[in-house]
Amino acid sequence: MVDLRAKPYNLCDEDIAWVESTIASMTDEEKVGQLFWQLCLSDDEQYLNHLLGTYHLGGCRYNGMPGQKVLAQNQKIQKFSKIPAFIACNPEQGANGVCPDGAFVASQVKIGATRKPEYAHAMGRASGATIAATGCNMAFAPVVDITYNWMCEETLSRAYGNDHELVATMGKAYMDGLHETEGVFCCAKHFPGNGQDYRDAHLSNNINHFGYEKWMQTYGHVYKTLIDGGMEAIMGGHIMMPEYMKELNPDITMDEMMPATLCPEIMTGLLRDKLGFNGMVVTDASHMVGMTNRMKRADMLPAAINAGCDMFLFFNDPDEDFGTMLNAYKTGIISEERMVEALTRILGLKASKGMHKKSADELCGTPEALDAVLSNAEYRGYSSQISKDALTLVKYKDQDVLPLSLEKTKRIMIVNIKGAEGPMAALAAMAMGGGAARKTPAEKLAERLNAKGFEAFIYESPLDKIKAQIARGEKPSLNLYFAGKNAISDFVSGMDLVISLFNVANGHPAFGLSKGGGEIPWYVHEIPVVGISVNMPTMLADAPMLRTYINTYDSNDDTLDALVDALVTGADAFKGQDPIDAYCGMWDTHM
Numbered sequence: 001m002v003d004l005r006a007k008p009y010n011l012c013d014e015d016i017a018w019v020e021s022t023i024a025s026m027t028d029e030e031k032v033g034q035l036f037w038q039l040c041l042s043d044d045e046q047y048l049n050h051l052l053g054t055y056h057l058g059g060c061r062y063n064g065m066p067g068q069k070v071l072a073q074n075q076k077i078q079k080f081s082k083i084p085a086f087i088a089c090n091p092e093q094g095a096n097g098v099c100p101d102g103a104f105v106a107s108q109v110k111i112g113a114t115r116k117p118e119y120a121h122a123m124g125r126a127s128g129a130t131i132a133a134t135g136c137n138m139a140f141a142p143v144v145d146i147t148y149n150w151m152c153e154e155t156l157s158r159a160y161g162n163d164h165e166l167v168a169t170m171g172k173a174y175m176d177g178l179h180e181t182e183g184v185f186c187c188a189k190h191f192p193g194n195g196q197d198y199r200d201a202h203l204s205n206n207i208n209h210f211g212y213e214k215w216m217q218t219y220g221h222v223y224k225t226l227i228d229g230g231m232e233a234i235m236g237g238h239i240m241m242p243e244y245m246k247e248l249n250p251d252i253t254m255d256e257m258m259p260a261t262l263c264p265e266i267m268t269g270l271l272r273d274k275l276g277f278n279g280m281v282v283t284d285a286s287h288m289v290g291m292t293n294r295m296k297r298a299d300m301l302p303a304a305i306n307a308g309c310d311m312f313l314f315f316n317d318p319d320e321d322f323g324t325m326l327n328a329y330k331t332g333i334i335s336e337e338r339m340v341e342a343l344t345r346i347l348g349l350k351a352s353k354g355m356h357k358k359s360a361d362e363l364c365g366t367p368e369a370l371d372a373v374l375s376n377a378e379y380r381g382y383s384s385q386i387s388k389d390a391l392t393l394v395k396y397k398d399q400d401v402l403p404l405s406l407e408k409t410k411r412i413m414i415v416n417i418k419g420a421e422g423p424m425a426a427l428a429a430m431a432m433g434g435g436a437a438r439k440t441p442a443e444k445l446a447e448r449l450n451a452k453g454f455e456a457f458i459y460e461s462p463l464d465k466i467k468a469q470i471a472r473g474e475k476p477s478l479n480l481y482f483a484g485k486n487a488i489s490d491f492v493s494g495m496d497l498v499i500s501l502f503n504v505a506n507g508h509p510a511f512g513l514s515k516g517g518g519e520i521p522w523y524v525h526e527i528p529v530v531g532i533s534v535n536m537p538t539m540l541a542d543a544p545m546l547r548t549y550i551n552t553y554d555s556n557d558d559t560l561d562a563l564v565d566a567l568v569t570g571a572d573a574f575k576g577q578d579p580i581d582a583y584c585g586m587w588d589t590h591m
Contacts, residue, residue, distance in 0.1 A: 059085055107554060153536075282313055403567065415442075
C-alpha cells in the first residue's frame, strides 16, 4: 500500500531495508510512540529526556523561542530520540513562524493580493533555510484553504485567496521555495479544505459543502498540484463533507457524519485512492472541538489512525493517550497491517532525507550557521517590496480624493476603529505588564503623515472622553454618550479629510457610539473619507457607506510607509488585486 520507490520517498533498496528492519525490531511501545507528535512545554533536558524516552515520539512541536534556544532544544530532542524525530513549526508568514527572530515575510492573503508567485517562493525559501538552521525539519505550511466565505476568519489572512488556481499556484511556489533547502519537509493544510464554513474547527463543527465534482475542480485541483509537485505530508482538518458523503451513501445519517480525520472515505478513499497521495498524513490538533465532539477520546484516537491518518497531533494527557493507543494496537483495534503501513510512511519520509544516517548534531546544524540565516538581509528585505505591491484600492467612487495633498487635505482626522478584545489580547496585555504601551497603527500613521507636512490628529470619541474624566477622578458626563452631538458644520470645520482606520483583528468593529459621533463614518457625503483596514480585509461589510476603501493586510512599519507614499502619489500607486472579495458578497457594499 506504500510505494517507497515513488514520490515523495524515492528510496533505494538500502533505505527501504532500513525502514523494514527498523519496524520489525521495534517494541509495541516504540511503534505506538511513532504515531504521536507532542508539543514540547519546556527545553529542560530532564523533561525532554523523559518525554522522548517514555513515549518514543515520532514528532515534536515547540513553543516560540529565539532561534538559538530552538536550536539548543532540537539538539536535545534528537539526542534523546532512538529514531530521528520530525520537528515541526508553522512558517505560514515566513521564518518568524520558526522562531520570533526569524524573518517575517507576509501573510498569505497579502501575497495573494500581489498576484506574484515569486513572493510565495521567496517566503518558502526564507522559511526553509531557517527551519534547517534551527534543527527543525518540517513546515506545517502552506495553508491551501480557499476563502469562499468572507466570514471564515480561520482562512481570511492565512489563505492566499478565494480562487483555486491562485491558491494552487502560490502553494506550489511556496513548496518549491521551501524545497530549495535540503532536508526540509512540507506539510500542506487543511485537507479536505477549509474556507466555506464561518465557524472555527477549534470551537465547533466545520463543513465543506462541495460534492465530488465541484471539490475535484477546486480543492482537489490544489492538492493534486502539490502532490504531483512532491508534497511529502498533508495535515488532515477536522472538516466534514456531507454532500460528498451523501453521494457515496444516500442513506447516511447525521450522526454518522465524521470529520475527515475520522472518516476513511475522505482520508483514504478521496486522498489516497482518488488523488493518489503516497505520502504521510498527520491530523490537525487533537484538542479541536471539530474532532473531539464526535466520539469519546478513547475511541477517537484509534479511529483517526484507522481512517487513514498516520500520525496524531498532540497528546491531551500523555499517559492516558499513549495507553489508549497501545491498548488499541494490542487488542487489534488498530491492525498490524494498518500499523505497519503508518510506520512505513513515517520512517520512509525520515529515510527520504537521510535522517537515519545522521547524528544528532548533523541533524541540527551550528549556532554560527543559524546566526548567518537570521541576519540574512535578503530574507528580511522581502516584506518591504511585498507591502508596496499588495496595497489594494478596493473601492474608489470619489475619484478626486487621491492623491492626498497639503493644498486640499492638509488637516486629517484619523478615527481609530478597534475590534472587541478577545482572550489572547487580554493575555498579551498582561504579559506586557506595566511596560510602555505600543503605538497604535493610528498613531504611527499620524506620525508619518505629519512628517510629510500634514496636520493629522486622532479623533477622541465620547467614550474616550468619559474614560478620561473617570481617570482624572471627575464625575463622568454621560450626556457625552447619550446626547453628544453637534452641528454638521462644527463637526467638519476642523478637518479636510477623515481616515477611518480599522484595526480589527477578528470579528467586527467595536463601534462605541451609534447616535452621532465620529467612529462610524456616517458623514461620507459631508467630508471626504478614506477607509483603511490594516488587519481584516472585510470591513466594507460593517461600513458599506465608505466610498474609498483600502486594504493593507497588516500594520507593520514598512506597510505604513508604503501606504503613506501611495496616498500622496495617487490611485495608480495601489498595485494589489483583491484576493478575497472584499465586498463580502453584499450588494450594498458597492454603493
